[in-house]
Structures are given as C-alpha cells and as structure tokens.
Amino acid sequence: MSDDVAPRTGRGPDTADRKRLTFWGTLSSWTPYRLVVGLATASPRRQFLILAAFPLLWVLTQHLGPMLQMLRVSFTDAYPVAPGVEQHFTLDNYARxxxxxxxxxxxxxxxxxxxxxxxxxxxxxxxxxxxxxxxxxxxxxxxxxxxxxxxxxxxxxxxxxxxxxxxxxxxxxxxxxxxxxxxxxxxxxxxxxxxxxxxxxxxxxxxxxxxxxxxxxxxxxxxxxxxxxxxxxxxxxxxxxxxxxxxxxxxxxxxxxxxxxxxxxxxxxxxxxxxxxxxxxxxxxxxxxxxxxxxxxxxxxxxxxxxxxxxxxxxxxxxxxxxxxxxx
Amino acid sequence: MNRGNRILLSCVYWAFVLYVFVPLLLMILMGFKDSKFIGFPIRSWTLDWYTGVFDDAAVPSAFVYSVVIAVLATMISVFVGTWIAVLLEGRKFLGRTAMFGLTVLPALVPGIISAIAFRIYARWLGIEPGMGAIVWAHAVHNVPFVALVVMARLSTLPKSQIEAARDLGADPIIAFLRITLPYLVPAILGASIFCLLLSFDDFVRSFFLGGYEPTLPVLIFAKLRSGMSPEINAIATIALVLTAAIGIWAERFTRRMSKDT
The missing domain is CATH 1.10.3720.10 (MetI-like)
Structure with a gap:
C-alpha cells in the first residue's frame, strides 16, 4: 500500500473539487491518522477482526441477549429479584x-x-x-x-x-x-x-x-x-x-x-x-x-x-x- | 393471454385496492362528523374535532415524543445496520450464516415476545421504562431492515471502483468513505425513512417499555379503550396523512436517487 495520495493529473479540477482533495489529502498524510490506519490494516486478518468485532458484540448482546435472558428468567421462581430474597431454579412456570x-x-x-x-x-x-x-x-x-x-x-x-x-x-x-x-x-x-x-x-x-x-x-x-x-x-x-x-x-x-x-x-x-x-x-x-x-x-x-x-x-x-x- | 382472465384479475386487484383504502377513508370521513357518536350515516359536518386536538396538550406532546424516539432509534439502527451489512456482504468467513441469522433475528420474533424479552432485558440492564428503553428497543428491532436494504445495494457496487481507489493510494477507510458510503446513500436514506415509520407506528414495544409518557400509538390505544370518539379519528387522520406523505415522498426520492447513481 502506498502512503501518498496519488497526484491528480489531467485537466484542472474545479475549486470545490480541489478543496475536497485537500481535505482528504491532509487527512491521509496526517501522522496520527496514518499511524491508526497503518495499525488497523497491518494484515487482512487484523482488518477483518476490527470490522467484525462491533457487529459481533452487538448481535450477541442486543439480538441474542434479550432472548437468552427471557429463557433464563423463565426458569426462575422470582424476577425481578427483591432484595433479601434468593432466586431459585424451577420448572414450575412451564408446569403451570x-x-x-x-x-x-x-x-x-x-x-x-x-x-x-x-x-x-x-x-x-x-x-x-x-x-x-x-x-x-x-x-x-x-x-x-x-x-x-x-x-x-x-x-x-x-x-x-x-x-x-x-x-x-x-x-x-x-x-x-x-x-x-x-x-x-x-x-x-x-x-x-x-x-x-x-x-x-x-x-x-x-x-x-x-x-x-x-x-x-x-x-x-x-x-x-x-x-x-x-x-x-x-x-x-x-x-x-x-x-x-x-x-x-x-x-x-x-x-x-x-x-x-x-x-x-x-x-x-x-x-x-x-x-x-x-x-x-x-x-x-x-x-x-x-x-x-x-x-x-x-x-x-x-x-x-x-x-x-x-x-x-x-x-x-x-x-x-x-x-x-x-x-x- | 386469455382476455377474460385478465379482466377478472384486474377486478380482483381493484377490489383489493378498495379493501385496503376504504377502511382508512371511512375513518378519515368520521373525523368530520358533527356528533360524538361514531357511526353512519353522517348528517352534518364539522372541523371542531381537529381544532380540539390542539387544545388537549397530551396529543401534541405525544406526537413530539414519538418523533424524537423515532429519530434517535433510526440513527442508531442506521449506524449499526450499515456496519453489519458491510461485514456480511461479499465476504466469506466462518460463521457468516450464523451471523446473518442473528442479524435478522429481531425482525422474526413475534411482536409480543420481542416486547417481553426487551422488557426483561431492560430491567436486567437497569434501564428504567421510558424514552431510553423505547429508543433502545426500536433501534434493535430495526437493525435487520437496515442491514438487508444496505446489503442489497452493496451487492451492486462495482468492485472495480474500490480497486481503482486503492490503486490510486486510498487506504481502506478513505476508500470506504469516498466510494462505498456515497454509493450507499440512497439505500441508507430509504432504510432511514422505513425505520422512522416503523418506530413512529410501533405499538407493542412502546407499550411494554414506556413509562408514564405515552407515544402517539399508545395514546390512541388508551383513548380507544375508554371509548370511540371522532376526536380519535382526527388524531389518527393527522398521523395517517403524515406517515403516508413521508412514505410516498421517500419512495419517489430514493427511486430517483438510485436511478441517478
């Protein structure tokens, strides 16, 4: 991967375009940004892990979590648990x-x-x-x-x-x-x-x-x-x-x-x-x-x-x- | 093909159009009836029910509350859904099918069960019933719709454009921000509008996760349980006109955008 943004050739871009180019150019040559990107994309494997971590965490805690918690609560005898009361495992809810x-x-x-x-x-x-x-x-x-x-x-x-x-x-x-x-x-x-x-x-x-x-x-x-x-x-x-x-x-x-x-x-x-x-x-x-x-x-x-x-x-x-x- | 068949089928289509439109049109008409009693025939007409809507502070505040919830939930869903779509589309990895299944799960869980599960989970996380809980539940519920719409659009992105950007020296992040993201804009806008409407219209999750302040559908439900009145027709008509107008506008807008790019 080359570190520099390739210079634009051909007929001159209009001013708005040049402005945008400057922004992206500045960003990609800004040292902290290059450091972060360099670290994140050092290997395809690491790049994938960074991309996958958040979605995986989200679906596990937000999509699957509520269903699993519902399943767990269905096997308990009291929920929400009042202070000082112990929660027990039970099948009574299903028997009911x-x-x-x-x-x-x-x-x-x-x-x-x-x-x-x-x-x-x-x-x-x-x-x-x-x-x-x-x-x-x-x-x-x-x-x-x-x-x-x-x-x-x-x-x-x-x-x-x-x-x-x-x-x-x-x-x-x-x-x-x-x-x-x-x-x-x-x-x-x-x-x-x-x-x-x-x-x-x-x-x-x-x-x-x-x-x-x-x-x-x-x-x-x-x-x-x-x-x-x-x-x-x-x-x-x-x-x-x-x-x-x-x-x-x-x-x-x-x-x-x-x-x-x-x-x-x-x-x-x-x-x-x-x-x-x-x-x-x-x-x-x-x-x-x-x-x-x-x-x-x-x-x-x-x-x-x-x-x-x-x-x-x-x-x-x-x-x-x-x-x-x-x-x- | 057979002409008689065609005429018969077109009759079926128009009958279906009547079936989906007539109940709503009748409901709108009833909001102009000059009597407290819901029923036909309508003998005299009035606009009083509409002006009355704004006297009752509960209605405008429920309306604003619903809109704020819908906007916040949509922002979260769009962010998460797009990220998941980028991960899933065109990539092969171990557990991709499982990941896809988990992604669409909230859309497949029947309404009441989803509401109950969110209620229990919110309690476990320590989120009090109220705006935060509703926003969170709506956001989670809408993620699958965003992911599916964005994935569909992403699958049509010419790979060569990304490659060209990379060859010209763009790193993956800049290539994403300057090539992929602009290409996804029509899909993201379409999905946003869809999420806004889903969230604004949602009853069951708002009902079970709400605090004392009702969203608009919850307010209408509460009013309906205490009796039908043309006032409800006026409120429902306002909600209907707004959602339908936003829907039509979004449909046209996204269609034009996807044609352009």
Missing part, C-alpha cells in the same frame, strides 16, 4: 402452562387463528400479485404496487381503528346492508374471530403480497407460453408451472405472516372479545401485575416462540420437499 385449561386454550387458539388467517391472506393476495406480475406493463407495475403500499405505512393502531369503524353495529358494512334492505338488525361483526381475522389480514397482507410478487415476477413468461403451445389448459399451466415455481415465495410469505400474526397484541385486544382471547393477551397479563409473575410470562413467551419457530420450520421443510418433488 400445561396444568391449566385457561392457558393452553388461548395458546392453541392463537396458533389455529394464525394458521387460518395466513391461509386467507395467501388466497386473497395471490391473484393480486399474479395480476401485477403477469398482466401489467413494467412501468405501471411500480405505480400499482406503490398504490398498495400507501395504506401499509399507516400504523397498526390506526388501521385497527379503521376496521372497528368499518365493522361496528353502526359501521359502514352494516349500514350498507341495511340500506340494501338485506338485514333489519345489524350483524354483530365486532368482538368476534371474524372481526379479528379481517383486522389481522388487513395488517399483514403486504408481507404476503411482496414475496409472492417477487416470485411471480422472476418467473419467465416463456414457460407458460411453451406449455400453452404444447396444449396445456390455463388451469394445468397454473397447477404445473406457476404454482410449483412460486412455492418459494409462498413459503416465505406464509412464514412471515404467521410469525407476525402470532405476535399481535393490540389488534386482538381491540377487535376481539372474551371468546377470542389470544395467547399474547395471556402473556401480557403477567406483566401488568406485580413483578413476581414475570417468570411465568417469560416461560409462556418462550413456549410460544418455540412453537411458532417449530411450526414455521416444519412448514418450510414441507414446502421444500414439495418443490423438489415437483421438479424431479
């Missing part, structure tokens, strides 16, 4: 979950709901993504996608509230049905699994749409044309070509939406009712009261995380084997 119906009912409800809502989101957004990727010119694709992005910049709470107004007893849907004389009395949509589903699908649709769109967009149109030339019907082309080749997008979209759906707290609180309590509300309950319930909350959160990761992992395995099965 399996021991009581009122805990595992919302747990299974959450997983079922998340699965059903994920499927609904997929069915709803696949045709939209298909239309955008296959039937719209490239210039309009971006505009039409952008149009769909706008509502998704609006926050979770505001969008949940919008659904409350839509589905309430005097909400737009009920008023419209009444006006059309289809009903006499409002249909109680709110505080049911239906209103919750509409809300959650509304919040997550984009996370499904984008992976589907990028998978469909990558798929060469010539495949379908070739199949059509060979006499395959539209349905066969979809089933044998489009669907198998977009399984990857389906798989990542579903994983994302499933994980997000299990984590909603405010939306079920606002849109759901007593019969639709989800596990997020159960977990949150342990953090609203005195501190000694924290370990149970941590254990429950751990159970849910493990279950969600396990299910999405199994799902991805399944999709992978489907993909391989189809290409063979």
């Amino acid at each position: 979950f399996f021991g009581d119906y009122i805990f595992w009912q919302p747990f299974f409800r959450t997983l079922t709901f998340a699965g059903v809502f994920t499927f609904c989101t997929l069915i709803l957004t696949y045709p939209v993504a298909y239309f955008l990727a296959r039937h719209v010119s490239r210039k309009n694709q971006m505009l039409m996608l952008l149009l769909l992005l706008i509502p998704f910049w609006v926050g979770e709470i505001v969008r949940t509230y919008a659904i409350m107004i839509l589905l309430g007893n005097t909400g737009a849907v009920n008023q419209l049905l009444k006006w059309l004389s289809l009903i006499d009395r409002p249909i109680p949509f709110m505080y049911t699994s239906f209103s919750m589903g509409v809300g959650i699908v509304y919040l997550t649709a984009l996370y499904m749409l984008l992976p589907l769109y990028s998978a469909l967009e990558k798929l060469p149109r010539s495949y379908n044309e070739a199949a059509a030339d060979l006499g395959a019907s539209a349905w066969t082309r979809f089933r044998r070509i489009t669907l198998p080749l977009t399984l990857e997008g389906i798989s990542s979209g579903c994983t994302l939406v499933f994980l997000i759906s299990t984590g909603f707290y405010a939306t079920p609180v606002l849109l759901g009712g007593p019969s639709t309590t989800v596990f997020a509300e159960t977990i949150a309950g342990f953090f609203h009261v005195a501190g000694d319930e924290w370990p149970t909350g941590a254990a429950f959160a751990t159970i849910m995380f493990v279950a969600a990761i396990f299910l999405t992992g199994a799902f991805q395995k399944l999709m992978n084997s489907l993909r391989k099965g189809d290409t063979n």
Whole structure:
C-alpha cells in the first residue's frame, strides 16, 4: 500500500473539487491518522477482526441477549429479584402452562387463528400479485404496487381503528346492508374471530403480497407460453408451472405472516372479545401485575416462540420437499 | 393471454385496492362528523374535532415524543445496520450464516415476545421504562431492515471502483468513505425513512417499555379503550396523512436517487 495520495493529473479540477482533495489529502498524510490506519490494516486478518468485532458484540448482546435472558428468567421462581430474597431454579412456570385449561386454550387458539388467517391472506393476495406480475406493463407495475403500499405505512393502531369503524353495529358494512334492505338488525361483526381475522389480514397482507410478487415476477413468461403451445389448459399451466415455481415465495410469505400474526397484541385486544382471547393477551397479563409473575410470562413467551419457530420450520421443510418433488 | 382472465384479475386487484383504502377513508370521513357518536350515516359536518386536538396538550406532546424516539432509534439502527451489512456482504468467513441469522433475528420474533424479552432485558440492564428503553428497543428491532436494504445495494457496487481507489493510494477507510458510503446513500436514506415509520407506528414495544409518557400509538390505544370518539379519528387522520406523505415522498426520492447513481 502506498502512503501518498496519488497526484491528480489531467485537466484542472474545479475549486470545490480541489478543496475536497485537500481535505482528504491532509487527512491521509496526517501522522496520527496514518499511524491508526497503518495499525488497523497491518494484515487482512487484523482488518477483518476490527470490522467484525462491533457487529459481533452487538448481535450477541442486543439480538441474542434479550432472548437468552427471557429463557433464563423463565426458569426462575422470582424476577425481578427483591432484595433479601434468593432466586431459585424451577420448572414450575412451564408446569403451570400445561396444568391449566385457561392457558393452553388461548395458546392453541392463537396458533389455529394464525394458521387460518395466513391461509386467507395467501388466497386473497395471490391473484393480486399474479395480476401485477403477469398482466401489467413494467412501468405501471411500480405505480400499482406503490398504490398498495400507501395504506401499509399507516400504523397498526390506526388501521385497527379503521376496521372497528368499518365493522361496528353502526359501521359502514352494516349500514350498507341495511340500506340494501338485506338485514333489519345489524350483524354483530365486532368482538368476534371474524372481526379479528379481517383486522389481522388487513395488517399483514403486504408481507404476503411482496414475496409472492417477487416470485411471480422472476418467473419467465416463456414457460407458460411453451406449455400453452404444447396444449396445456390455463388451469394445468397454473397447477404445473406457476404454482410449483412460486412455492418459494409462498413459503416465505406464509412464514412471515404467521410469525407476525402470532405476535399481535393490540389488534386482538381491540377487535376481539372474551371468546377470542389470544395467547399474547395471556402473556401480557403477567406483566401488568406485580413483578413476581414475570417468570411465568417469560416461560409462556418462550413456549410460544418455540412453537411458532417449530411450526414455521416444519412448514418450510414441507414446502421444500414439495418443490423438489415437483421438479424431479 | 386469455382476455377474460385478465379482466377478472384486474377486478380482483381493484377490489383489493378498495379493501385496503376504504377502511382508512371511512375513518378519515368520521373525523368530520358533527356528533360524538361514531357511526353512519353522517348528517352534518364539522372541523371542531381537529381544532380540539390542539387544545388537549397530551396529543401534541405525544406526537413530539414519538418523533424524537423515532429519530434517535433510526440513527442508531442506521449506524449499526450499515456496519453489519458491510461485514456480511461479499465476504466469506466462518460463521457468516450464523451471523446473518442473528442479524435478522429481531425482525422474526413475534411482536409480543420481542416486547417481553426487551422488557426483561431492560430491567436486567437497569434501564428504567421510558424514552431510553423505547429508543433502545426500536433501534434493535430495526437493525435487520437496515442491514438487508444496505446489503442489497452493496451487492451492486462495482468492485472495480474500490480497486481503482486503492490503486490510486486510498487506504481502506478513505476508500470506504469516498466510494462505498456515497454509493450507499440512497439505500441508507430509504432504510432511514422505513425505520422512522416503523418506530413512529410501533405499538407493542412502546407499550411494554414506556413509562408514564405515552407515544402517539399508545395514546390512541388508551383513548380507544375508554371509548370511540371522532376526536380519535382526527388524531389518527393527522398521523395517517403524515406517515403516508413521508412514505410516498421517500419512495419517489430514493427511486430517483438510485436511478441517478
């Protein structure tokens, strides 16, 4: 490595350029700076270690740390620890979950709901993504996608509230049905699994749409044309070509939406009712009261995380084997 | 392709557009209703709910609080996320896959679990619930998004430019500051706006890590729990217009920038 900045040749740089050059030139010939850089870049190995140290420290302490701490607390009998009290290792927090119906009912409800809502989101957004990727010119694709992005910049709470107004007893849907004389009395949509589903699908649709769109967009149109030339019907082309080749997008979209759906707290609180309590509300309950319930909350959160990761992992395995099965 | 199919699919698309827009438009309309009662039909209109928003000091202060949190959290996320991206992109080393997995972890943990884990960890670190805790949680949560966006941009940087700079005598740091960083600016700006919006809109982490002062989404949530009122529509509409406007502007801006460079 040469220590000097190479002199600039050719036609004279304008003044602004020369100024910048002077700054960088001064910097790189400034002895303390050269010393530091020289030490830091003495070998590729040292250079790499310096580059890697901070990110490694960050992900270990900030990304992994909270999860590990949650896991540790879930095995203790008291947290936060009051002065003078000893903390013990225990499995009681986990036993508590399996021991009581009122805990595992919302747990299974959450997983079922998340699965059903994920499927609904997929069915709803696949045709939209298909239309955008296959039937719209490239210039309009971006505009039409952008149009769909706008509502998704609006926050979770505001969008949940919008659904409350839509589905309430005097909400737009009920008023419209009444006006059309289809009903006499409002249909109680709110505080049911239906209103919750509409809300959650509304919040997550984009996370499904984008992976589907990028998978469909990558798929060469010539495949379908070739199949059509060979006499395959539209349905066969979809089933044998489009669907198998977009399984990857389906798989990542579903994983994302499933994980997000299990984590909603405010939306079920606002849109759901007593019969639709989800596990997020159960977990949150342990953090609203005195501190000694924290370990149970941590254990429950751990159970849910493990279950969600396990299910999405199994799902991805399944999709992978489907993909391989189809290409063979 | 089949014409009938195409028309059917375009109907599906426009129906979907209606589905994502109509609830928000109805919510905006309701903010102009001259009655305390939420519901249709709207018979008379008023702007009183909007003027009322500024009488209640809680709303502007929650708004400012949310913006300050979003800006601070974004600054941290952008710094850390860019650094991680530079480490991960185009480099092969032992444990790279593990490092990548750990990087995206906060984005994959479901909201409530992430909030609980941050709450416990903040307690363990001795961070009191409040602004510091929220900023920290938002920053950690947003790092993966920055890292992914910056990595995508970095992968398109022509290696020859760095080599040319090095041949002309630039040390790695100067080559990074003068070649790589300017090239990354569109990605960094795009990621910043995305983080600002994520942080500004975040509810679950702000709710579990907040002290007595609410952020805007937490305030709206608290008001909603005590009953619906057109006042909430006015607040939500202001938040909506701002976030949507920033989003659209950023989308156009970053698109133009990445085209130029």
